[in-house]
Amino acid sequence: MTTHFISAEIDLQDNPLQLQKEIEAELEKHGKPLRWAITKVDQENETVQVEAIVTKQ
Amino acid sequence: MKPYTVVLIIPTGIGAAIGGYAGDALPVARAIAQSCDRLITHPNVLNGAQLYWPLPNAFYVEGYGLDQFAKGRWGLQSVHQNRIGLILDRAIAPDLRLRHVQAAEGCRATLGLNLTDYVVTDAPLDVELRSSASGASWGTIGNTGSLLRAAETLIQQARAEAIAIVARFPDVDSLALEKYRHGCGVDPLAGAEAVISHLIVRQFRIPAAHAPALSPLPLDPLLSPKSAAEEIGYTFLPCVLVGLSRAPQFVTQPTHESIWTDQVDAVIVPESACGGSAILSFSQQKTLIIAVENNQTMMRVSPEPIGIKSIKVHSYIEALGLLVAHRAGISFESLNPSICPLRCLSNVL
Secondary structure (H helix, E strand, O other): OEEEEEEEEEEOOOOHHHHHHHHHHHHHOOOEEEEEEEEEEEOOOOEEEEEEEEEEO | OOOOEEEEOOOOOOOOOOOOOOOOOHHHHHHHHOOOOEEEEOHHHHOEOOEOOOOOOEEEOOHHHHHHHHHOOOEEEOOOOOOEEEEEOOOOOHHHHHHHHHHHHHHHHHHOOOEOOOEEOOOOOOEEEEEOOOOOEEEEEOOHHHHHHHHHHHHHOOOOOEEEEEEEOOOOOHHHHHHHHOOOOOOOOHHHHHHHHHHHHHHHOOOEEEEEEOOOOOOOOOOOOOOHHHHOOOOOHHHHHHHHHOOOEEEOOOOOOOEOHHHOOEEEEEOOEOOEHHHHHHOOOOOEEEEEOOOOOOOEEOOHHHOOOOEEEOOHHHHHHHHHHHHHOOOHHHHOOOOOOOOOOOOOO
16 A cells, blocks of 8 residues: 545535535545645635545555 | 533644644643533644643544544544554664653553553655645655554554554754744644554554654754643653543444534634534534634635634634533623624515
């Protein structure tokens, strides 16, 4: 298993639960999410910036 | 009477003005613990290297476990004592390794903690540090297999119920270290520390926490009081062992005494750091979310833009007042100098 740092931009969603699901779905494209956080919100473009560590087998 | 339960979150490695240094949010935790029946918080809040303050009603929950708890996947089962297994990174020099073993022995003899025999990893863990675009500290682990094998040995052979890890960390950029020691920078180690403990908790579903092994630093007369707890001695291990000794176990099915996310009455978080998984989860409950403005961080995530309803307060002192009123069932509006009159709702649907 290896650990990797990634950052991603994700569209804002209607509610926090949907946003959480979208973030985890996006991170799962890169590996298994271990730790993540939204670090910035861009209200003009309706996106959030996410930083994360994912693991890969 | 329903126990009043509070979660205190101050994410690690994001330069929090309070809680971004050497256990400097511990006074906040102590005050909140006096205002509730149960306080659930995490190692970054309670760990002060060789300083700690056992709180009888506090639950020491590692961040990955806290995220799972907030999602409702795991519950917290309190314990009287955990047998703690200690993992030492093979990269730690012999003298420094011995210092850590002696710190563990001291915690057995002086504090009465229950430790298993320890394990040295079969290869160096190869911790790498990084600072991200946001300014947060992160890290990666080169030899996750060695880490997980060591934990498995402790759990299966020595019947460890919680895992303490001491990893050798690379030398930190001198400017970043100086800023941290002077109380005005991001903890450069914190992000990698969280990754190490997250790996163990995710894999084995037992409490875990990390202490870094570092070469002693030269004396600095300008050292900030907020960072001073980490310069008292040779190791940061005592607070980790104390925290783990009574950390709740994680359960996946409700038991008579386990605590679940829907029992949390209030969550307190820095106003600019509402973008973590746990806060997003708690926002789906009836939980009162209190966002503290003067605990500034490197993050730029206020609650409103991501749809989180919260009450903003200036400081933890104000947050304490909210908790007292909330616990007593007193409307916050009633504490203001003026109160809006009631209006008659239309009964036409």
